[in-house]
Amino acid sequence: MKALSDIRVASLLALALLIGGGLALPDWALFLMTIGLAKALVSLGIVVQMRAGLVSFGQGLFFCIGAYVAGLMANFAGLTDIFVLTGISVLACLAIGGIFGPLLANYRGIFFAMLSLSLSMILYGILSKMNSLGGTDGLNVAAPTFAGYAPEGRALSLSLYLYTSFIVVAIGAILRTGFDSQHGLVSLAVRSNELRVEYLGASVRRTNAINYVISAMLGGIGGVITGLAIGHVDPEYAYWTTSGEFVFVAILAGYLSIPAVFVASIILELVRSFSNLYFPNTWQMVLGVFLLVIILTLPNGLGSLFHRRREGGS
Amino acid sequence: MDLFLVILVDGLIYGAWLFIVSVGLTLVFGVLGILNLAHGSLYAIGAYSTATAVGIYFAYGGDAFPLGSYAVMALAALLVAVVIAPLLERGLLRHFYHRDEVIGVLVTYGVFLILEDAIKLIWGVDPLFVYEPYDLLGMVEAGPLFYVAYDFLVIAVSAVAGFAVWYFLNRTRRGKVMLAVIHDREMSQTMGVNVDKVFLLAFGAGVFLAAFGGALTAPMISVSPGIGVNVIIVAFAVIIIGGLGSIEGAALGAVMVGISRAASVHLMPELELFIIYFVMAVVLIFRPEGIFVRTQTRKI
Amino acid sequence: MSTSASTGTPALETRGLMKSFGAVTAAHDITVSVPERAVWSLIGTNGAGKTTFVNMVTGYLHPDQGTILFQGQDITRLGPREVTRAGICRSFQIPQLCSELTVLENVLVALAIADPKPPSFFRKARESAAEDRAMEILKRFRIEEHRGRLMTELSAGVRKLLDIAMSMCGHPKVMLLDEPTSGVAAEEKFPIMDLVMEALTAENVTTLFVEHDMDIVTRYSDRVLAFYDGRIIADDAPDEVLSDPQVQRYVTGTAPAEASS
Numbered sequence: 001m002k003a004l005s006d007i008r009v010a011s012l013l014a015l016a017l018l019i020g021g022g023l024a025l026p027d028w029a030l031f032l033m034t035i036g037l038a039k040a041l042v043s044l045g046i047v048v049q050m051r052a053g054l055v056s057f058g059q060g061l062f063f064c065i066g067a068y069v070a071g072l073m074a075n076f077a078g079l080t081d082i083f084v085l086t087g088i089s090v091l092a093c094l095a096i097g098g099i100f101g102p103l104l105a106n107y108r109g110i111f112f113a114m115l116s117l118s119l120s121m122i123l124y125g126i127l128s129k130m131n132s133l134g135g136t137d138g139l140n141v142a143a144p145t146f147a148g149y150a151p152e153g154r155a156l157s158l159s160l161y162l163y164t165s166f167i168v169v170a171i172g173a174i175l176r177t178g179f180d181s182q183h184g185l186v187s188l189a190v191r192s193n194e195l196r197v198e199y200l201g202a203s204v205r206r207t208n209a210i211n212y213v214i215s216a217m218l219g220g221i222g223g224v225i226t227g228l229a230i231g232h233v234d235p236e237y238a239y240w241t242t243s244g245e246f247v248f249v250a251i252l253a254g255y256l257s258i259p260a261v262f263v264a265s266i267i268l269e270l271v272r273s274f275s276n277l278y279f280p281n282t283w284q285m286v287l288g289v290f291l292l293v294i295i296l297t298l299p300n301g302l303g304s305l306f307h308r309r310r311e312g313g314s
Numbered sequence: 315m316d317l318f319l320v321i322l323v324d325g326l327i328y329g330a331w332l333f334i335v336s337v338g339l340t341l342v343f344g345v346l347g348i349l350n351l352a353h354g355s356l357y358a359i360g361a362y363s364t365a366t367a368v369g370i371y372f373a374y375g376g377d378a379f380p381l382g383s384y385a386v387m388a389l390a391a392l393l394v395a396v397v398i399a400p401l402l403e404r405g406l407l408r409h410f411y412h413r414d415e416v417i418g419v420l421v422t423y424g425v426f427l428i429l430e431d432a433i434k435l436i437w438g439v440d441p442l443f444v445y446e447p448y449d450l451l452g453m454v455e456a457g458p459l460f461y462v463a464y465d466f467l468v469i470a471v472s473a474v475a476g477f478a479v480w481y482f483l484n485r486t487r488r489g490k491v492m493l494a495v496i497h498d499r500e501m502s503q504t505m506g507v508n509v510d511k512v513f514l515l516a517f518g519a520g521v522f523l524a525a526f527g528g529a530l531t532a533p534m535i536s537v538s539p540g541i542g543v544n545v546i547i548v549a550f551a552v553i554i555i556g557g558l559g560s561i562e563g564a565a566l567g568a569v570m571v572g573i574s575r576a577a578s579v580h581l582m583p584e585l586e587l588f589i590i591y592f593v594m595a596v597v598l599i600f601r602p603e604g605i606f607v608r609t610q611t612r613k614i
Numbered sequence: 615m616s617t618s619a620s621t622g623t624p625a626l627e628t629r630g631l632m633k634s635f636g637a638v639t640a641a642h643d644i645t646v647s648v649p650e651r652a653v654w655s656l657i658g659t660n661g662a663g664k665t666t667f668v669n670m671v672t673g674y675l676h677p678d679q680g681t682i683l684f685q686g687q688d689i690t691r692l693g694p695r696e697v698t699r700a701g702i703c704r705s706f707q708i709p710q711l712c713s714e715l716t717v718l719e720n721v722l723v724a725l726a727i728a729d730p731k732p733p734s735f736f737r738k739a740r741e742s743a744a745e746d747r748a749m750e751i752l753k754r755f756r757i758e759e760h761r762g763r764l765m766t767e768l769s770a771g772v773r774k775l776l777d778i779a780m781s782m783c784g785h786p787k788v789m790l791l792d793e794p795t796s797g798v799a800a801e802e803k804f805p806i807m808d809l810v811m812e813a814l815t816a817e818n819v820t821t822l823f824v825e826h827d828m829d830i831v832t833r834y835s836d837r838v839l840a841f842y843d844g845r846i847i848a849d850d851a852p853d854e855v856l857s858d859p860q861v862q863r864y865v866t867g868t869a870p871a872e873a874s875s
Contacts, residue, residue: 288427
């Protein structure tokens, strides 16, 4: 029970920090934070699967589904309520993830990475060709409403930011519980030695399929919020380089610490904005170098600086 | 019958191109165990280098002997390989051979990010054009249609490249050693093979083939940032179909995808973008690891 | 000492198992009937077919021909996971441990999976009740002092014990030990086997173990199966098998035997 209250305390603290900080931040920073936090959810999806030894290069699929749920519902069904949109995107990703999860769960390593990438690229192809959905230009997304409340300007930025903060803290707490749970430990066991896990009587395939569906839903939530925040969605959301950025954040953060993923994602957004302004032709290079340095020096990501895997015994 | 011929020719042209841009990727994976996400960037560098080199060639009197531009193209690709392969392999990749295959993907992803911007820094963001080699051979009539003769050159070059790789691997001593390393790296090491040299050679060949693919393609397109990004996706699909690490697989996969795509372009154009994934899905249903699979060593 | 007059269905039975890898015959017509609570050993040189036998029985490999029966039930086509769930467990020649988990966590995983309910998404893996159970198991195998250590910090003997401890978490009815003392320091071999056999016999587990050390074979097994070239060339009490001239020629490589202790 101590652990549960630890999570609660940590969550409340995080929430307080986010809210307090948010009220003090200017609009552009609020926007950045919202995007950074939302995209972190997508990267958390990769982390969930990394804990069982898989690296997905296809989170863009669900990120895009979530984003297009926002775009389609707003444009074709007049739905702008953010709670409803989030719910729909979770359901859509649950369905799609439920179909492909068991299929992809037969694969590991490179194969899994490339097949997940291919799925995402298929969606990219479909959306690019469908001119009824905007084709490569995509769709504009109307501003979200919050259970009847329809803010504008700074109120809108703040509302979106606060909504994101709540979601992020809630999901962080849930994931922490999940990571510490029996299923979480079995996932880590799978990462170490699949053969052993099968010989103990558990299904590695089932573990991977479940993790895939969880990641799908995380991707969808990140996508719907990002789509609403940016106000525009297009097939690029499913392009493999978008998925690559989520992988970058996951590698940078590592799979040991959940807060590290949020920090890494926000850092990426900061670097992206800064670079686009001052050196648009070198920021990818900076990312690349950073990635290589991390892989070489901190193979378990930034999170390993704070969260040693060694704490086994008691 | 006419339609069949058209599809066949189109399919072979596209398939030949697919083979050239994929074979290097599968070779590197087979020997080094690294799936090179930067393969597309090397392709792009090959295209850009060719554009520059051929541009210089014609600017300095190449008009007197225009066919020489083909040699220039090949040399440009070779130069790219000679400069980049040792740098990448010795300087970076060798630190990751003992690690998980997916780490290799992540490392080459980092290299991809770096190279994409390097291209922009060196050549700028405006597109380059190098049409001369494409027009040089004129047009040719095949069946009911006229084709640019250069397209058939691509088929010829691709076939020669495929044969050369096959011959090297199966008929030369160095090549057979490389096959042994592909089959079982550890065993080869215990047998005294200098695996380091084999790796460098294989990676060099892979870079050359990628760059050469770019060189061949440059006259057919506008050379601009991002051409490499699309190529990787297509190359991956082909080598997954054929089986990771298999040269024959890359050839078979390339032909299958080439003809399927040609068929879809003429018969069902809406499917064109996905036909490659459709073929991949069908193959994976029957052969979950691709057509030609490496045998797995027993673990317990 | 004999296995005649076995009442009821044998715990484990194989009929005519055949397995080839290309030109190599790893198993030729392997027919074996192991009664409940038997403790048998499998001997033979490397490549004789012992590990192939274990791999087939536990579902890692499927025989080209033949059937495998567990308590009368056909398990030939089952995979490792289902075979384990049915009640047959094994340990490995090279201990299969989870390298990123501590000793305690390895056992926690084994316990969580052995539980008939699927692993929970909410219950903490490290809750005190589960940890207590895990510690009991570690204590039983005398490795509780290593509970916070990772695999790389353990000696060969401790790794073997952990491997076996994990395999026993599911309370199997049949246990196959693949070279339980290989790589273990000479002075640790008997203590380890004592511990393991005590735990197994306490739960009436039918046990088969692969061994190269004939002292272990004579001391702990009731009956010995000698493998050579994919065939069983002897099937009898330890003394009989070890003095069999064929066994001496193809397995132990000893001159006409002196009486063992």
